[in-house]
Amino acid sequence: MKMRNPPVNSLSLEFLTELLISLEKLENDKTFRGIIITSDCPGIFSAGLDLLEMYGRDPAHCAEYWKAVQELWLRVYLSNLVVIGAINGISPAGGCLLSLSCDYRVLANNPKYAIGLNETLLGIIAPFWFKDVLVNTIGHRAAERALQLGFLFPPSDALQVGIVDQVVPEDQVQSTARSVMAQWLAIPDHARQLTKNLVRKPTADRLLQQRDADIQNFVRFISRDSIQKSLHVYLEKLKQKKG
Numbered sequence: 001m002k003m004r005n006p007p008v009n010s011l012s013l014e015f016l017t018e019l020l021i022s023l024e025k026l027e028n029d030k031t032f033r034g035i036i037i038t039s040d041c042p043g044i045f046s047a048g049l050d051l052l053e054m055y056g057r058d059p060a061h062c063a064e065y066w067k068a069v070q071e072l073w074l075r076v077y078l079s080n081l082v083v084i085g086a087i088n089g090i091s092p093a094g095g096c097l098l099s100l101s102c103d104y105r106v107l108a109n110n111p112k113y114a115i116g117l118n119e120t121l122l123g124i125i126a127p128f129w130f131k132d133v134l135v136n137t138i139g140h141r142a143a144e145r146a147l148q149l150g151f152l153f154p155p156s157d158a159l160q161v162g163i164v165d166q167v168v169p170e171d172q173v174q175s176t177a178r179s180v181m182a183q184w185l186a187i188p189d190h191a192r193q194l195t196k197n198l199v200r201k202p203t204a205d206r207l208l209q210q211r212d213a214d215i216q217n218f219v220r221f222i223s224r225d226s227i228q229k230s231l232h233v234y235l236e237k238l239k240q241k242k243g
């Protein structure tokens with residue numbers, strides 16, 4: 001599955017909806033047993049959640065958007081398919097969450113391809129379920145530091161901390177992901193799926209038990225004047241970077 005939402009594969013409401021529909025189709029087609037998620041945008045896996053869906057929007061829109069973000073995460077995280085991330089570009093925040101929700105992550109060895117939950121750098125916070133997935137992946141102490149400081153790990157550090165499983169030369173990302181897929185598909189589906197569910201369900205359940213409250217918290221938080229100001233400053237910085 002090649003994500004294509006130029007210029008930066010930001011996860012807009014429209015793009016999230018497209019991804020959800022594609023995933024649902026693949027899940028329902030019993031000829032598919034696994035997917036490799038990668039990017040069609042050179043150098044960018046995904047710029048994460050679309051800031052323009054959260055900036056200057058009314059509460060109803062923010063609620064609709066957050067529901068779609070939750071939905072995509074639950075679908076990828078709990079997918080019955082083997083999900084491999086072939087991460088061929090930078091993947092901050094929501095892009096990192098998408099990567100973390102795969103069963104295995106292969107990252108291209110390019111110092112620009114940093115990965116992490118950098119929300120604090122934007123003046124926002126990673127929701128509890130983003131945090132839970134990071135803690136599950138790299139452990140409590142490493143997650144505590146990474147989240148507070150908004151670390152974006154370059155490939156060597158990413159491998160060392162365990163936020164990705166493998167770092168390979170850029171031209172080998174897709175072939176490595178296919179080899180890994182073959183290894184995972186050698187396991188009987190029912191045994192692998194039940195085991196995945198056993199490991200992941202408690203984390204997903206924490207959100208499933210309070211989805212509406214999570215949406216309300218998000219809307220309250222993102223609508224604050226101070227948070228809208230932080231987003232404005234960050235978006236301006238992105239513009240100025242262009243010169």
Ligand SMILES: CC/C=C\C/C=C\C/C=C\CC/C=C/CC(=O)SCCNC(=O)CCNC(=O)[C@H](O)C(C)(C)COP(=O)(O)OP(=O)(O)OC[C@H]1O[C@@H](n2cnc3c(N)ncnc32)[C@H](O)[C@@H]1OP(=O)(O)O
Pocket residue numbers: 007008010044046047048049050051052090092093094095118119122124125126127217218221222235238239241242
């Ligand atoms: C008490 C609390 C209770 C409850 C709390 C509840 C919830 C928590 C609240 C909120 C959580 C919200 C979670 C958010 C997670 C996210 O994913 S936030 C997004 C994080 N993403 C980033 O920081 C990446 C930003 N982008 C970049 O760094 C660069 O663009 C990138 C390195 C990806 C690519 O660089 P480059 O190739 O140079 O491209 P440009 O920078 O020039 O960008 C091209 C155009 O794209 C626009 N853009 C970039 N990223 C985004 C984005 N994420 N969303 C929307 N638009 C984006 C950029 O502005 C350029 O636009 P332009 O051409 O100028 O119009």
